[in-house]
Amino acid sequence: MAQSIIKSTINIPPLENGDRLTRLEFETRYQQMTHVKKAELIEGIVYMGSPLRINKHGNPHGRIMTWLGTYEAYTNGVQIGDNCTVRLDPENEPQPDALLRIEKGGQSIITEDGYVEAAPELIIEIAASTVSIDLHDKLKAYRRNQVQEYLVWRVDDNEIDWFRLKEEKYIKLQADEKGIIKSEIYPGLWLDVNSLLKGDLATVLNVLQQGINTSEHKKFAEELSINDSI
Template sequence: MTPERFVKLPPLENGDRLTRAEFECRYAAMPHLKKAELIEGVVYVSSPVCVIHSQPHADFMTWLGVYRAATPGVACYDNPTVRLDADNEPQPDAVLRLEQGGTSRISDDGYLEGAPELVVEIAASSASYDLHDKQRVYGRNGIQEYIVWRTYSQRIDWFYLEDGEYKPQFPDAAGILQSRQFLGLWLAVNALLAGNLAEVLQTLQQGIATPDHQTFVETLRFSIPKA
């Protein structure tokens, strides 16, 4: 019998059906792999990232990072592994969560567990599993807001969870989408699609300057445990 320490694990491959424990074990054995996900017990391994994905990703992270800087008690993550349930361990492009009093936590080994309040994905098209299997998983696990940027059709979908189902949120007359979970998180949709990051951040600053955001910050401050 081959000693256990010499057993070589097979690599993760698209379509593999694994438990979460098996998935994590194989993922850990592939340090060169940058992104893999377990969705409904099925493995999805990402292809190399092209600029049509990486540029929108960078813009989203800048937008969320500026909001985090102005909102103590809110945490922002880039490509975190999220342990949602026994069959689902996605790796969203971006996550925004409450550090205290939310529905997710940091595990002892440094992973996100539970449902963060807001998740962002960059998708090629409506055919992507981001808008099908993964969307159902996110809704079932209670992620309150879900944003998808379809890069080929140049469309941004912002969903909010109501009665266990995602519903689309539409921009106001000025073309701005506003978060329901993170007050003051405003997104100038057309400016983002046009690559006008300066206008995106200017609009965000307007949201951050609102009384609603200040009230939200005060609420978060009271939720932070005293040292």
């Protein structure tokens, strides 16, 4: 028996860019490749990560996580995720740069083996070399699976697109007269776009705190607390 188990493990082929797989096949291969830090299944096709540069990915990613983490700190009942696998559907298992989900009463769940399953309410991608995927096949998959808001930071273009799902379509949220985009799913999640793009994280967090101090955020946090106690 032990020999057959070892043999079956050895015979599992490695993941390769462009492979066309089911989600089960993808997971089986991915779990065997412990040295691989990021691989995704998008519309049945495998995409494998490449080395990441600090200015085009690492630092923008850090700013986004600081922003989301601050919101989580003041909003009991939500959960952030950093590069965690999401089981969306039989052909899609992305590993988004960041996500924000409602823990109880939201769209997604945590499976017994510790994965996010179904659509988090907000997904964020840092797009440099992956922009063609993030704004096409990924966007389609997220839209079809009811990801309510999808934010793409196009680093090379120095632009941020924040989409909201309405009537089965992604509509871009517009900044107000102060240059602030406000989430329609997460009250108080405000983003000063220009400050984020310039690297002025202090202003980004100050504006976020203004959103967190609103009555809308207080009401939302209270509703989440009630769900958490049920």
